[in-house]
Structures are given as structure tokens and as C-alpha cells.
Amino acid sequence: MFFQQLANGLAIGSIYSLAAVGYSMVYGVLGLINFANNAFMIGGAYLLILFFVWKGLPLWITVILAAVLCGVGAMIMEGVSLRYIRNIGSSDISALICTVGYSTVIINLEILIFGSQTNPVPSLFHFDMITIGNVMLDPMQLIILGMAVIMMIILSYITYRTKTGVAMRAISQNTQAAYLMGIKVNNIINLTFFIGTVCTAVAGIMIGTYYGAVDTGMAFSIGIKTFAAAVLGGIGSLPGAMVGGIVVGIIETFIVSYVSAGYRDAIAFIILIVVLVVRPSGLFGKKPIMKV
Amino acid sequence: MFKKFISFWAANEKIITLIAFAIALVYPLIFSGRYYIDLAIMCLVYSLLSLSLNFITGYCGIVVLGQAGFYGIGAYTSAILLTRFGWSFVVTALVAVAVSFLFGLIIGLPTLRVSGKYLSIVTLGFGEIMRIIELNAIGLTGGPFGIKNIPHPDIFGIVLKTPVSKYYLILALLAISIIAVENLTNSRAGNAWFAIKGDEIAAQSIGINTHKYKLMAFAISAALAGLAGAFFASYVNYIDSTSFTFETSILILSMTIMGGLGSIPGSILGSIFYTVLPEVLRFVAEYRQIVYGGTIILAIMFKPDGILGGFNLRQIRLFENLERQKAARGEEA
Numbered sequence: 125m126f127f128q129q130l131a132n133g134l135a136i137g138s139i140y141s142l143a144a145v146g147y148s149m150v151y152g153v154l155g156l157i158n159f160a161n162n163a164f165m166i167g168g169a170y171l172l173i174l175f176f177v178w179k180g181l182p183l184w185i186t187v188i189l190a191a192v193l194c195g196v197g198a199m200i201m202e203g204v205s206l207r208y209i210r211n212i213g214s215s216d217i218s219a220l221i222c223t224v225g226y227s228t229v230i231i232n233l234e235i236l237i238f239g240s241q242t243n244p245v246p247s248l249f250h251f252d253m254i255t256i257g258n259v260m261l262d263p264m265q266l267i268i269l270g271m272a273v274i275m276m277i278i279l280s281y282i283t284y285r286t287k288t289g290v291a292m293r294a295i296s297q298n299t300q301a302a303y304l305m306g307i308k309v310n311n312i313i314n315l316t317f318f319i320g321t322v323c324t325a326v327a328g329i330m331i332g333t334y335y336g337a338v339d340t341g342m343a344f345s346i347g348i349k350t351f352a353a354a355v356l357g358g359i360g361s362l363p364g365a366m367v368g369g370i371v372v373g374i375i376e377t378f379i380v381s382y383v384s385a386g387y388r389d390a391i392a393f394i395i396l397i398v399v400l401v402v403r404p405s406g407l408f409g410k411k412p413i414m415k416v
Numbered sequence: 417m418f419k420k421f422i423s424f425w426a427a428n429e430k431i432i433t434l435i436a437f438a439i440a441l442v443y444p445l446i447f448s449g450r451y452y453i454d455l456a457i458m459c460l461v462y463s464l465l466s467l468s469l470n471f472i473t474g475y476c477g478i479v480v481l482g483q484a485g486f487y488g489i490g491a492y493t494s495a496i497l498l499t500r501f502g503w504s505f506v507v508t509a510l511v512a513v514a515v516s517f518l519f520g521l522i523i524g525l526p527t528l529r530v531s532g533k534y535l536s537i538v539t540l541g542f543g544e545i546m547r548i549i550e551l552n553a554i555g556l557t558g559g560p561f562g563i564k565n566i567p568h569p570d571i572f573g574i575v576l577k578t579p580v581s582k583y584y585l586i587l588a589l590l591a592i593s594i595i596a597v598e599n600l601t602n603s604r605a606g607n608a609w610f611a612i613k614g615d616e617i618a619a620q621s622i623g624i625n626t627h628k629y630k631l632m633a634f635a636i637s638a639a640l641a642g643l644a645g646a647f648f649a650s651y652v653n654y655i656d657s658t659s660f661t662f663e664t665s666i667l668i669l670s671m672t673i674m675g676g677l678g679s680i681p682g683s684i685l686g687s688i689f690y691t692v693l694p695e696v697l698r699f700v701a702e703y704r705q706i707v708y709g710g711t712i713i714l715a716i717m718f719k720p721d722g723i724l725g726g727f728n729l730r731q732i733r734l735f736e737n738l739e740r741q742k743a744a745r746g747e748e749a
Contacts, residue, residue: 155533159666209717218673221669222717224712225712225716228706232709389548390548393548394545397545400530401538404530
């Protein structure tokens with residue numbers, strides 16, 4: 125039972141990690157909570173239905189197409205609106221309201237095209253269950269876990285080993301200084317939105333296949349948990365988002381099986397609040413330096 | 417053009433406020449249809465909520481993402497007392513305000529030490545926890561079935577059954593709240609909040625107990641939201657947790673931002689904008705929500721600080737008086 129729940133928790137947690145990365149990367153460069161992230165997340169699942177089920181494209185093309193389309197959507201959002209608001213020197217909170225507006229538009233576009241009912245998502249792979257000891261493993265979970273790990277490795281490589289990644293980290297430390305060093309700040313921010321949203325969209329595809337269904341209500345119910353995961357790990361920190369996602373996923377599955385299904389999200393948030401009060405920057409976040 | 421209008425407003429603030437209040441008073445006589453009255457009541461409820469959020473966000477600089485939590489506490493407290501114990505609305509509304517105030521204190525005491533955006537996230541978590549409790553504590557809140565048959569509000573034995581009488585009730589509640597907020601922000605505490613918003617560390621250095629004042633603002637803001645909740649419960653006669661979600665919190669925040677942080681008329685204008693817009697957009701039928709979202713994006717891009725953001729009427733008035741005096745002195749010399 126314990127190891128079974130651990131396996132389930134790991135699988136769902138790895139999805140949360142990927143979506144949390146979307147929040148975390150944007151927060152890292154702009155200090156902005158991007159509420160449109162949820163809309164892009166289920167957008168990935170909806171595009172899977174569009175391309176894979178309706179149009180009959182091969183799976184790998186579908187996944188790439190869905191992820192890239194969501195990423196481009198986020199780039200448009202940043203390039204058209206958020207950059208404009210940033211340039212006229214307005215507060216972060218206006219940008220936040222702007223992302224809420226985008227979230228409304230995207231979610232209602234999805235409802236317009238796919239209907240407000242719950243859309244079934246076909247299972248992408250058919251394998252028998254694997255039994256190790258008395259733990260039943262669904263190969264689906266292993267594929268999700270594997271894909272999440274691969275995405276994380278690529279992402280870590282981009283952030284820590286490439287010039288673009290250095291530029292991203294420079295911007296998140298000090299935008300002005302990064303600008304003076306000749307970094308094209310706007311382009312890098314745009315690219316960060318793209319990369320973060322690609323991860324989120326892949327997470328959305330996985331959520332769709334994991335639950336076998338997608339509806340717009342999931343944008344909120346799952347989105348808010350991935351946000352909690354990003355904060356728990358330390359928002360703006362990449363390893364933090366990964367660990368935070370796994371922790372939230374495992375806590376959730378254990379609470380459902382040992383305590384109560386109704387209160388599972390409440391307990392996740394109570395842990396979040398306690399962590400924030402005790403250690404405001406999250407588990408992995410750097411403590412901000414107070415300057416006068 | 418807009419600047420001129422603002423300076424005219426600043427010069428004649430009292431008269432314009434009175435005219436606005438007079439319009440609000442005669443509104444039900446002109447638009448007597450049920451639809452228009454209900455729309456106006458929702459505008460006023462959201463104005464009260466927006467005012468409550470403006471109090472903490474506009475005057476103290478703390479962005480609260482869980483205001484619907486306090487709104488829900490007020491609504492459920494009043495509804496439970498009305499349906500189970502049959503208390504009078506005046507009493508239950510007061511208890512609802514007190515309970516929301518207490519919750520504000522309890523939540524604020526440990527969490528207000530957390531700074532900036534993390535505090536916003538804490539309030540988001542609080543709002544979600546409240547919603548989940550409302551949904552799951554079936555014995556107390558009816559869970560997913562909500563609380564039905566909440567009696568109409570009554571003031572000292574007079575039951576307010578008609579929508580028009582409820583309209584005047586919420587108008588009175590809003591007016592009282594606005595006067596209270598106005599007086600609070602013009603007091604010594606108001607100066608402290610203003611200082612905290614400007615720079616918290618600087619405020620500390622001149623001897624302001626920032627934690628105390630932030631806690632005070634947080635609890636008062638919660639109490640105002642609780643008042644709105646208590647009215648809402650009696651107005652719709654039925655509540656469930658879907659009225660007090662994160663979306664509601666974001667809607668209230670959007671209204672406050674759209675109106676302009678720190679501006680009371682702004683809060684009301686923002687609430688009217690967000691309440692009336694979906695109704696105006698009925699003609700686009702199924703594209704309504706998309707156009708609605710698009711309008712929000714364009715509006716916030718066009719005026720990122722909100723309609724009345726960055727305008728302090730009192731400050732403008734003082735400044736213009738000064739200019740006028742300068743000009744007068746110039747003539748003498």
C-alpha cells in the first residue's frame with residue numbers, strides 16, 4: 125500500500141513539477157505570477173484532442189505541435205501586452221490582471237471550440253500492468269515519469285549550460301545589470317515564456333492522458349496545485365519547482381488514501397502556508413536580501 | 417481633457433459625491449425593472465467588496481488574493497445564525513462582521529510578517545482552504561448543497577422583501593462603510609498606512625509599529641468583506657461555496673485595480689465596469705466571455721493604473737489651491 129501510493133504520488137507529482145516550472149520560470153525573470161499558465165496547461169490537453177483524435181496526426185508530431193503552439197501563444201501574450209505594460213513602467217499587479225484577462229480569453233476559446241463538457245482523452249499507450257512485489261505499476265506512470273525526467277534534464281541543460289540560460293539567470297538576479305551587459309532582455313524574457321509554457325503544455329498533455337479526460341474546470345483545480353508546488357519549492361527556482369511538484373503530488377496521494385479525499389487540497393495549502401510563514405522563500409528559494 | 421475633468425472633480429468633490437449619491441437614491445424610481453435593480457444591487461455588493469480590498473491593497477500595499485475567503489466567512493456566519501437560530505439580520509450581520517474581523521486577526525497575526533508577494537500567496541491559500549472547508553464541512557455549511565431558505569433581511573422587525581428595499585439596505589451599508597473608511601484613512605492610523613505603503617522600513621524607522629497597523633488594516637478589510645457576505649446571503653436567500661472561489665477573489669481584485677488603487681470612487685467605478693460589462697456584451701452571444709477577457713486586457717493596457725489610479729483628489733485640490741494662491745500673490749507684486 126505504502127509503496128503503491130508512493131509510485132502514484134511520484135507519477136502525478138512529476139506532472140505537477142513540469143507545470144510548476146512554467147510558473148517558476150516566468151516568476152524568475154519578471155517576478156510575475158502568470159495566471160494564464162493554467163489555461164495553457166489544459167490548452168496542451170485540448171490540442172492533443174484536436175490533432176491526435178480529430179485530425180489523426182502521429183503522436184510525436186501532436187505533442188511537439190501542441191507544446192510549440194502553447195509556447196507561441198505565451199510569447200504573443202508577453203510580446204503584445206505584458207511588454208507594453210512593463211515598458212510604460214506600471215506595477216506588477218497590472219500585469220497580473222492582464223494575465224487573468226488572457227486566461228479568461230484562452231479558456232473560453234477552448235470552451236467555444238471543444239464545448240464545456242468533459243472531453244475524453246484516449247489512452248495513448250496500451251501495456252499490461254507491471255507487478256513488482258505487491259506494487260502494481262501502470263507503464264503509463266513510468267512513461268510520464270520518464271518523460272518528465274527527460275524534460276527536466278533538457279531544461280536544466282538549457283538553464284545551467286547554455287548562454288541563453290546564463291542570460292535568463294542574469295535577468296532574474298538583476299534586470300538592469302543584465303541589460304547593461306548587453307543581454308537582449310526583452311528577447312530572453314520572451315524566450316523564457318516560450319520554454320516555461322512548453323513545459324506546462326507537456327504537463328497538460330500528461331494530465332489529460334493520466335485522467336483520461338479534460339475539462340476547463342481542471343485549469344483551476346489542478347493549476348492552483350501546480351502553483352502551490354512552485355511556491356513550496358521556492359518560486360523562481362528550477363530545482364525548487366521540481367521538488368515542490370513531487371512533494372505536493374506525494375502528499376496529495378497519501379492524504380487521499382490515509383485521511384480524506386475531500387480535504388486533500390486544503391492540507392496541501394495548509395502545508396504551503398506553514399512553509400511560507402516559517403521559510404518565506406520556499407524550500408529552495410534564495411532568501412531575499414533586505415536593502416534600505 | 418481627462419486631467420481637466422479630474423481637477424474639476426477635485427475642486428467640487430463634495431457636490432459631485434452628493435450628486436452621485438442622489439442618483440443612486442433615485443435610481444430604483446427610474447429603472448424599476450427587476451433586472452435593473454438586481455444588477456444595481458450586485459454593483460453595490462461588489463463595490464463594498466472592492467472597497468474592502470482597496471482598504472488593504474490601496475492604502476497598505478498588501479495584495480490580497482483571497483478576499484472571497486472573508487466574504488464567504490461573513491455569508492456563512494450570517495446564514496447559519498439566521499437559519500438555525502432565527503436571529504435578527506441586524507444581529508447576525510454584526511456577528512458576521514465580528515467573526516470576519518477575528519478571522520482577519522487570526523490569519524494576519526502569524527502571516528503578516530511574511531513580506532510582499534509571499535503574503536499574497538498566503539492569502540490565496542487561505543481563500544482556498546476556506547472554500548474547501550465550506551465544501552466539506554457538511555454538518556455546518558451544508559457542503560455542496562449549500563444553505564437554502566435564508567430569510568430576507570429585517571431591520572428591527574421590518575422585513576425587507578422587495579428588491580428595492582434590499583437595494584436601499586445595501587446602499588446604506590455601502591455609504592456607512594465609505595464614511596468609515598474615509599474617516600479611518602484621514603486619521604493618524606491612515607497616515608501610518610500611507611507611510612507603510614510608501615516604504616515599510618522607513619515607516620519602521622520613524623517609530624510606526626508596522627505589524628500592528630498592517631494587522632489592523634487586514635482585520636478591518638476582512639470585516640468589510642464579511643459585511644458584504646452577510647448582506648449577500650440574505651439577498652439571494654441561498655449560498656454555496658461556488659460564490660466564494662478564487663475566481664471571485666480575482667474578480668474583486670480586478671475591480672479594485674481597474675478602478676484605481678487607493679481611490680474610493682475608483683472602487684465603485686471598477687465594480688460597475690466589471691458587473692455591467694458582461695450584461696452589455698450579451699449581443700455577442702457565445703463570444704461574450706472572450707470579448708469580456710479581451711476588454712480586460714485592452715483596458716489594463718490602456719490604463720494600467722486603473723481609471724482613477726494615481727489621482728489623489730485631496731492632493732490635487734491642495735496643489736491647485738497653492739497654485740491659485742501663488743498666482744494671486746504674483747498679481748499683487
